[in-house]
Structures are given as C-alpha cells and as structure tokens.
Amino acid sequence: xxxxxxxxxxxxxxxxxxxxxxxxxxxxxxxxxxxxxxxxxxxxxxxxxxxxxxxxxxxxxxxxxxxxxxxxxxxxxxxxxxxxxxxxxxxxxxxxxxxxxxxxxxxxxxxxxxxxxxxxxxxxxxxxxxxxxxxxxxxxxxxxxxxxxxxxxxxxxxx
Amino acid sequence: xxxxxxxxxxxxxxxxxxxxxxxxxxxxxxxxxxxxxxxxxxxxxxxxxxxxxxxxxxxxxxxxxxxxxxxxxxxxxxxxxxxxxxxxxxxxxxxxxxxxxxxxxxxxxxxxxxxxxxxxxxxxxxxxxxxxxxxxxxxxxxxxxxxxxxxxxxxxxxx
DNA sequence: CATCAAACGCAACAATATATCATCGGTGCA
DNA sequence: TGCACCGATGATATATTGTTGCGTTTGATG
Ligand SMILES: [Zn+2]
Ligand SMILES: [Zn+2]
Ligand SMILES: [Zn+2]
Ligand SMILES: [Zn+2]
Numbered sequence: 001x002x003x004x005x006x007x008x009x010x011x012x013x014x015x016x017x018x019x020x021x022x023x024x025x026x027x028x029x030x031x032x033x034x035x036x037x038x039x040x041x042x043x044x045x046x047x048x049x050x051x052x053x054x055x056x057x058x059x060x061x062x063x064x065x066x067x068x069x070x071x072x073x074x075x076x077x078x079x080x081x082x083x084x085x086x087x088x089x090x091x092x093x094x095x096x097x098x099x100x101x102x103x104x105x106x107x108x109x110x111x112x113x114x115x116x117x118x119x120x121x122x123x124x125x126x127x128x129x130x131x132x133x134x135x136x137x138x139x140x141x142x143x144x145x146x147x148x149x150x151x152x153x154x155x156x157x158x159x
Numbered sequence: 160x161x162x163x164x165x166x167x168x169x170x171x172x173x174x175x176x177x178x179x180x181x182x183x184x185x186x187x188x189x190x191x192x193x194x195x196x197x198x199x200x201x202x203x204x205x206x207x208x209x210x211x212x213x214x215x216x217x218x219x220x221x222x223x224x225x226x227x228x229x230x231x232x233x234x235x236x237x238x239x240x241x242x243x244x245x246x247x248x249x250x251x252x253x254x255x256x257x258x259x260x261x262x263x264x265x266x267x268x269x270x271x272x273x274x275x276x277x278x279x280x281x282x283x284x285x286x287x288x289x290x291x292x293x294x295x296x297x298x299x300x301x302x303x304x305x306x307x308x309x310x311x312x313x314x315x316x317x318x
Numbered sequence: 319c320a321t322c323a324a325a326c327g328c329a330a331c332a333a334t335a336t337a338t339c340a341t342c343g344g345t346g347c348a
Numbered sequence: 349t350g351c352a353c354c355g356a357t358g359a360t361a362t363a364t365t366g367t368t369g370c371g372t373t374t375g376a377t378g
Contacts, residue, residue: 032375034325053365072326074366079325090249091304093334093365108289110298123292129285130267130307137278138312139269145250147304148289153297193356212334231357233335238356252334 002046017102019045022085025101031083039063040076041097044086049117050094053077089118091147096120106130106144114155161205176261178204181244184260190242198222199235200256203245208276209253212236248277250306255279265289265303273314 017025019042023033043059044051051059053073061067077095080086085101088094089109098107099120106127111118126146134141176184178201182192202218203210210218212232220226236254239245244260247253248268257266258279265286270277285305293300 032324034374036326069327069329070366071328071368075325090306108292110293110296112298113301119296119298121292121296123288126285126288129282129288130305133267133280133282134269134307134309137269137280138315139271139278139307140310140315141307142272142309143307145304145306145308146289147249148293148298148300148302149304150293150301151299156297156299191356195357228357228359229334230336230338230359234356 002048016099019097022097022101026083026085029083031079036068036072037076037079040073041080041085044080044095044097047096049115050089050092050096050111052092052094056095087120089147090145091149092118094118106146108146109148110152111147111149112152112155113149114151117152119152161207175258178256181256181260185242185244188242190238195227195231196235196238199232200239200244203239203254203256206255208274209248209251209255209270211251211253215254246279248306249304250308251277253277265305267305268307269311270306270308271311271314272308273310276311278311 022041023038026033039060040056043056043063047059053070056077057068057070057073060073077086077088081088081095083101084104085098086095087098087107087109089096089111091111096109096118100107100122105122105124108121108123108126109118110121127144130144131141181200182197185192185196198219199215202215202222206218212229215236216227216229216232219232236245236247240247240254242260243263244257245254246257246266246268248255248270250270255268255277259266259281264281264283267280267282267285268277269280286303289303290300
C-alpha cells in the first residue's frame with residue numbers, strides 16, 4: 001500500500017495531508033517548489049517503503065529519462081526534510097514522506113525488519129517527556145530521532 | 160571528560176557500571192571476551208565522544224601497533240551492542256559505551272551538534288509509552304533508536 | 319533587459335559498511 | 349595422537365552512502 005493510501009489504515013493519527021497539500025504548504029511558506037523537488041516528493045508518496053537516496057535516483061531516472069546526480073538528490077531531500085514534508089529514517093539511511101506535515105511534530109517510525117516498511121505515528125506525550133528531560137539537563141533540542149524496529153502485525157502472522 | 164568519569168556529572172541515572180564490570184557481565188553470560196573485544200570496549204570507555212568504526216580502527220592501530228581491518232571492527236561492535244555494553248548512535252554513524260549496561264533499558268542519547276559529545280540518559284516512562292503505542296498497532300519491538308540532537312548546556316554559553 | 323541568488327549538473331572523492339574466503343586456536347572425540 | 353568442528357579473526361575486494369568544489373542554468377525581481 002503506497003503512502004498516499006496508508007492513512008486509511010492508521011488509527012493513531014487523525015490529521016493527514018497528501019502530496020498536493022504538502023506542496024501547497026511549502027509554497028505558502030515562500031519555498032520554491034521546483035519540478036525536481038515535486039518529483040522527489042511524489043516518488044516518496046507513491047513508494048510503499050522508505051527509499052534510499054540512490055533508490056530515488058533510479059526511480060526518477062525511469063520517469064524523467066535522465067540520471068539525476070547524487071548531490072541533487074541529497075540537496076532535494078535536505079530541502080524536503082527542512083520543510084517538514086519528508087523525513088529521514090536514520091536507522092535505514094532512507095527517506096519517507098511525512099504524513100503529518102500539516103503541523104509541527106516529532107515523527108515516530110515503526111520500522112519492520114521483515115517487510116522493510118515504516119509506519120509513522122505521533123505521540124505528544126513522548127515528545128513532552130523528552131523535552132522535559134532535555135530541559136532539566138539544559139540541553140536545547142533541535143531534532144528528534146525516534147525509531148522502533150521490529151515486526152509489524154502482518155509480518156508476524158506469516159512467520 | 161571521558162565516559163569513565165562521566166557518571167559523576169550525570170544526575171539522571173543513578174545506576175552505572177564501568178568497563179571492568181561490563182566485561183565481567185559479558186563473561187557471566189558465557190560470551191567470549193577476547194582481547195580485541197576488550198580493547199574496543201576500553202577504547203569506547205576512554206573516548207570523550209562517540210567514535211566511528213574507522214576512528215576506532217585508528218585508535219587501536221596506535222595502541223596495538225598494527226591495523227585491524229574494518230570488518231573485524233564492525234563484527235566486534237556488533238557483538239558489543241548485542242551484549243548491551245555498547246550502543247550505536249544512528250544519527251552519527253558512531254558508537255559509545257553504554258553507561259547502564261548492568262540492566263536492560265532503551266538508551267536515549269542527547270547529541271550535541273557543537274562539541275559532538277553524546278550523553279546517555281534513560282527514561283522508563285518514554286519506553287513504556289512507546290511500547291504501548293507499538294502494542295496497540297500489533298508491532299513487536301526489537302530495538303529502539305531514541306536520539307535528540309541539539310546543543311548541550313556548556314556549548315550554549317560559548318555561543 | 320540586467321542583475322542576483324538559488325537551484326542544478328557534473329566530476330571526483332570520501333566515508334561507511336559488507337561480502338567472501340583464508341587462517342588460527344581451542345574443544346571434543348575416534 | 350590425529351582429526352573434524354566451530355567461533356573468532358585476518359585479508360582483500362567491493363558495495364553503499366554521502367560530500368565537496370565549481371561552473372552553469374534558471375527564475376524572480378526591478
Ligand atoms: Zn512526521
Ligand atoms: Zn512487516
Ligand atoms: Zn544504555
Ligand atoms: Zn556541546
């Protein structure tokens with residue numbers, strides 16, 4: 001199931017957006033949504049799992065007919081992550097479209113070791129607890145990496 | 160301040176161990192604590208920041224007089240992480256000695272973007288909340304990646 | 319149109335991680 | 349003793365991921 005339909009099955013997070021909304025939101029913030037940036041974001045939305053930078057390059061190559069160089073891919077991904085419409089999953093060296101890009105939040109990913117898919121959830125209580133810890137230590141948080149790896153429900157049945 | 164003295168300054172986590180205790184604990188579990196494994200773990204304990212696999216290789220080279228190949232380093236680090244006496248920080252591609260290896264827990268790291276150091280804390284409430292989320296979705300958690308990047312207290316004063 | 323900054327292309331490179339096979343040393347056993 | 353076995357390590361090559369530097373193009377703006 002591609003990311004664009006995934007929210008139908010996710011009971012955790014009521015607020016969602018789609019790729020067009022994400023693009024519109026970036027434009028509203030004054031960001032340049034170039035063809036490449038839109039193409040990369042679309043590719044992430046239509047993927048059924050997190051994509052590495054080089055996966056993305058190959059997928060775009062098929063669509064565009066030409067090879068886009070690695071630096072362009074990385075720059076584009078950096079941009080999309082800064083805009084909050086995509087996110088990097090550190091434990092996979094891969095990227096996904098954020099399904100909650102209509103509001104500020106810390107993405108939490110459940111990454112299945114069997115099927116490779118990553119589901120995004122949100123938990124404001126966790127965010128708050130972590131912020132309190134950081135504050136107590138005088139640590140100013142700029143970015144949060146919250147990833148759980150394991151086995152998703154469908155993959156457990158088949159084992 | 161190397162990791163081996165760090166606990167004196169950490170008000171968060173009362174329970175701590177040192178490198179010798181960690182080695183002893185592995186032995187009790189029946190794990191083979193070879194010279195290489197002990198050397199790598201000691202290097203992590205005496206480091207004042209997370210070390211990449213190749214950093215470790217270079218440090219060990221100075222001590223041992225010979226180059227240890229990358230695969231050996233990675234195998235050793237995998238072993239130490241499985242034993243719970245070290246941990247990988249995904250957002251840095253680097254490794255640290257775990258300061259709470261005397262009991263099971265999810266490591267939480269506060270990673271400073273300025274000085275590069277990572278302080279480990281523990282938060283059982285966060286662990287529990289995350290486990291509940293996972294359970295609700297039928298997801299079986301095998302591993303948790305909880306990392307906050309930002310700026311530590313000392314580094315804020317100097318900016 | 320002229321100007322300027324941001325985005326992009328391109329080539330080379332660096333850093334991180336893995337695959338594969340050979341070797342070594344202890345353990346158990348004929 | 350001689351030998352098969354197994355886990356740990358060594359060694360080489362290679363794969364994957366990410367970056368730097370620099371020149372060119374693009375597009376917004378006046
Ligand atoms: Zn998100
Ligand atoms: Zn799965
Ligand atoms: Zn720990
Ligand atoms: Zn710092």
